[in-house]
Amino acid sequence: MAHPQLADKSAEEVIVAKGAEKRGGSRDFADLERKALEYISEGVMIISAAGRVIYMDRAMRRMLEVEDAAGEVDLEELDRRIQIGMGRPLSWVLKGRGRAGSWEGEASAVTADGHAVLLHLKCLGLEAEDGRRVHLIIARDVTRERILERQLLQSQQMELLENVSLAVAHEFRNLLTVILAYAAMIEETPLGKEMPEVVRGIRDGVSQANELTARLLSLTRRSGARSEPVAVQQLIDDVAAVMRKVLPRNVALLKPENLDIVPVMGDRNVLYRALLNLCLNARDAMPDGGTLSIEADLVEVGEDEVRDMGARAAGRYVVLSVTDTGVGMPPDILKRIFDPFFTTKRGGTGLGLSAVKHGIEELGGWVKVYSEPGKGSCFRLYVPAVAGAVSAAVEEAGRVPPGKGALILAVDDDALALRVMQKCLERWGYRVIVAGGGEDALTQFRRIADEVAAVVVDVVMPFMNGEEVYKELRRIKPDVKVLAVSGFPPDTARRIFHAEGVPFISKPYACSRLGRSLAELLGRG
Structure with a gap:
């Protein structure tokens, strides 16, 4: 029942009064509580x-300049x-995240x-105790922080530009040499049948120089994040074109060709700088040579997977991976x-990865x-896919076939990853x-090998890695079916x-991806 004496009070006064009531009516404490609320910098609604x-x-009223919310x-x-x-709008968050628990981001x-x-x-x-649902919103004004971050981002962009400028300048001089040589030929050669070829050479040289200049400008362009469809294959090709100029001879570059994947929704300049930054870091992490891989994949994140995957919201995402x-x-x-x-770099500013993270978010x-120390690193950028776009691969994938009670042995040294894997498999x-x-996996497998339909095993584990486990599984049961999972992309793994x-x-994989892969392995896909 409502308290008559609180009927005309503000919501804040009601809350403070209720708190005082529970503590036996201490007005002194209620006054302190009310004063404390006045000095909280975070808004609550x-x-x-x-x-x-x-x-x-x-x-919150100060942030929104509202005199009285009531x-x-x-x-x-x-x-x-x-x-x-x-x-x-704000209601999008409340409808989509309220049921699932929480959402965090900027507005x-x-x-x-x-x-x-x-x-x-x-x-x-x-x-609430009576079963009613409410939405709690906590807000912090980050306007000044973002202004400072933009200034830091500009510093990082200049560092990135310096990193590639020497190699690009060398390439630019080569193009100018070609243009000047063809121009000299025009000057020295009478007009004749060679002229079309000479003019074509000049045109090609100017075109390449213009493209190179555009790539340099994209490193320094300042603008707020835009939202537009971005072709993934073209984005990767453009980054790879610059990296080929700056990679040493002992580093191989691998990238996909003719990707069948939906476009991402985002700002092309932000994505380009992020991928280039990660690729330059990967190069620096291989002083003795190695392989740099750029890959792309499409994942579906369900409402119940948001927290486990660290996602911002449920939906489809294109995953851009850079692996060394x-x-x-x-x-x-x-x-x-x-x-x-x-x-950890000598002379580095420490702004590159911070800028990548902020830009993608x-x-x-x-x-x-x-x-993994001694094995390499993999960075994955999860970027929202264009809504409604469907690739041929997605159409073919279809829904996840049910597991029908088949017994699966799940192996991973990371307890959290193992719990997620178990939850996903049981879901299907x-x-x-x-x-x-x-060792634990082999002990259990020896006991129930005939009952196990398949083994899902992590590739990199201490003491006994995935490959060693696989070889022992094959000795126990030669026709054992195994699905490998790894923090590295498939080509690297x-x-x-x-x-x-x-x-x-x-x-990290979506449950649907794990379910489909296992169904295909068992012949149900």
Whole structure:
């Protein structure tokens, strides 16, 4: 029942009063609580399932320049003022993430007097004691931070430009030499049948020089993140064209040709700089030579997979991977690589990876990294795919066939990855036995080899790696079916896991990808 004495109070006063009531009516503590709320820099807002703002603290009102939230602001008004990512309203987050638990990201907001601010939002779906659902929104004004980050990004872009400029300048001089030589031929040769060939040579030289200049300009262009379809194959080709100028002779470059994949939705300049940055880092990680691979894949992230995959939202994403076979990184370095100004390079600024992460997150994506000391590193950029576009490969994949109770042995030394694998397999109707390493897997397999339909094994594990486990499994049961999973892309994984005919999928994977791959292995696809 409502308290008559609280009927005319603001939502904030009601909350403070209720808190005091639970503590035995301590007014002194309630006053302290009210004063504390005045100095909290993060804004807090609670929205009912019906879209009514039932609580807005002073910090949130300051950010949006709202005098009194009661009766003045509802979800429709907030949708006009707050835009998430690529022009989506706030209600998009509440509808899509409220049921799944949480969402975190940035939004642009317009205050009452019309000036723009940038907010970092955390949105949580909560359930009250009486079963009613509400949305808790916590906001932080990051306008000044983003201005400073843009200044840092410009510094990083200049570093990137310096990194490639010498090689590009050398190539440019070669083109100018060609143009000048053909011009001299025109000067020295009477007009005749050679003229078309000479003119064509000049035209080709100018065209290549113009293309090279455009690539340099794309490294320095400053603009806010745009949202437009970007062709993945062309993006990779353009990055590869620059990398071929700067890679030493002992580093091989591998990239896909004729990709059948949907376009990504994002800013081409941001994606180009991010891929180029990762490729230059990969080059520097291979002082003794090796292989640099650029790959692309399409994944579907379901509502229940968002938290496990670290996704921003459910949907389809194109995964752009940059992999090297270099020195790799230990865990203590790995956890700090995206920190601004953190660097292991002599003379480095430590801004490159921080800029990559921020740029991809601005596009609604995220970055994952996998590395093993002595084996190399793999960076994956998850970028939203163009909505509605379907590739031939996706149409062919279809739905995931059910597992029908088949017994699967899942092997991974990472407890979290193993738990995700088990959850995915059980979701598709498989029975699952888990093993936390190679020795454990072999012990269990010897006991139930005849019952196991397939083994899903991680490639890189301590003490006994995936290849060694596979060889022992074959000795126990020669016709055993094995699916390999790895933090590295398939082409890279095959270079460290020598097993003819064993299919690979890359971490982190969507449950549907794992289900389809296993169904194909068992002959149900």
